[in-house]
Amino acid sequence: xxxxxxxxxxxxxxxxxxxxxxCALIHIEGLWAENRLTxxxxxxxxxxxxxxxxxxxxxxxxxxxxxxxxxLGLVGYADIVEFHPSAVGGAWNRPRPVEYKRGRPKQHRAxxxxxxxxxxxxxxxxxxQVPDGALFYGQTKRRQQVTFDAELRQTTEEAAARLxxxxxxxxxxxxxxxxxxxxxxxxxxCMPAASGDSRSARSYFDEALARTLERDDADAAE
Numbered sequence: 344x345x346x347x348x349x350x351x352x353x354x355x356x357x358x359x360x361x362x363x364x365x366c367a368l369i370h371i372e373g374l375w376a377e378n379r380l381t382x383x384x385x386x387x388x389x390x391x392x393x394x395x396x397x398x399x400x401x402x403x404x405x406x407x408x409x410x411x412x413x414x415l416g417l418v419g420y421a422d423i424v425e426f427h428p429s430a431v432g433g434a435w436n437r438p439r440p441v442e443y444k445r446g447r448p449k450q451h452r453a454x455x456x457x458x459x460x461x462x463x464x465x466x467x468x469x470x471x472q473v474p475d476g477a478l479f480y481g482q483t484k485r486r487q488q489v490t491f492d493a494e495l496r497q498t499t500e501e502a503a504a505r506l507x508x509x510x511x512x513x514x515x516x517x518x519x520x521x522x523x524x525x526x527x528x529x530x531x532x533c534m535p536a537a538s539g540d541s542r543s544a545r546s547y548f549d550e551a552l553a554r555t556l557e558r559d560d561a562d563a564a565e
Contacts, residue, residue, distance in 0.1 A: 345416035351510060353410065353419030353460045356502050359509065360453035361523070366506070367515040368529055378528040383445045387481055391422040391443045401428050410464035415503040421461045438465045440476040447482045452498065454478050455489050459499040462491050 351370070358366035368374045377385075392407035403426040411418040423441040440461040444454055455478070462473040477486040489495075509516075520535040527533070 344413045345507075347413075349507075350411060350413075350416050350418035351503075351506055353417050353457060353464070355506055356417075356460055356499070357453040357457045359502060359506050360451060360456055362527070363509060364516045364518055364533060364535075365527060365529055367509060368533060370510060371513060371515060374529065374532050376528045376532055380445065380526060381528045383481070387443050387445050392420065402426065410461055410468065412460075412464040412467045414467060415460070415463060415500060416507055417460055417464060417503055419461070419464075421465075424461075424465065436469070436471055438469060438471065438473055440465065440473070441479060441486070442476070443479050443481070445481040447480050448478070448487055452495070455495060456499045456502050458489055459491050459495050460503065463496070463499065 355366055355370050358369055394406050396406055397404050405424045405426065406422070408421045408424045409419075410421055421440045422443045425439040425441060427437040427439060429436050440458055442454065442458045442461065448454075458476050458478060462476055465471070465473050473491060475488060475490045477488055479486050518533055518535040524530050524533070524535045
């Protein structure tokens with residue numbers, strides 16, 4: 344079990360699976376930059392979170408629900424959790440998380456892992472089973488159903504363990520230029536094509552600033 348102050352964001356799992364260096368830049372070095380894609384995603388999440396809770400037929404819809412798992416060491420919010428009536432007794436005790444994404448379904452499983460982590464939090468918090476959920480993609484305007492099978496659950500738990508190990512290590516992985524870098528909002532901070540050593544982005548900028556100050560001092564002395 345993790346202590347409350349050791350919990351890490353559920354959203355960091357997606358950063359981790361997309362790129363460990365990106366994850367470290369954000370969650371170790373505290374760096375962030377926004378581009379059109381991240382801005383659109385942020386607005387979509389805000390719209391989902393800020394809407395009122397409501398009923399649609401016999402389904403209760405909760406928005407911006409706080410989540411945590413002391414077992415996995417995760418904390419965050421669900422965009423939407425639908426509570427469906429149980430087949431027994433009619434109680435609304437069958438939660439189903441729905442995560443909103445601005446793009447379209449991806450080749451990797453980062454979105455599914457993030458959603459599954461929400462389900463594992465709900466299971467721990469509510470002492471119930473969450474067999475499935477959904478990802479809503481803004482470009483396709485459709486939901487993709489996700490079943491939380493044993494393989495996805497194991498992948499999610501392993502990702503949570505990797506995330507804690509990365510943060511505990513405190514070192515930013517070396518940059519590696521890949522096609523996916525073009526869509527990353529941190530590309531100007533990360534500089535994957537130029538970063539040939541294992542220095543952190545923050546140390547790089549600190550050194551660059553120090554060199555600039557040295558030049559300014561030298562110019563002032565002339």
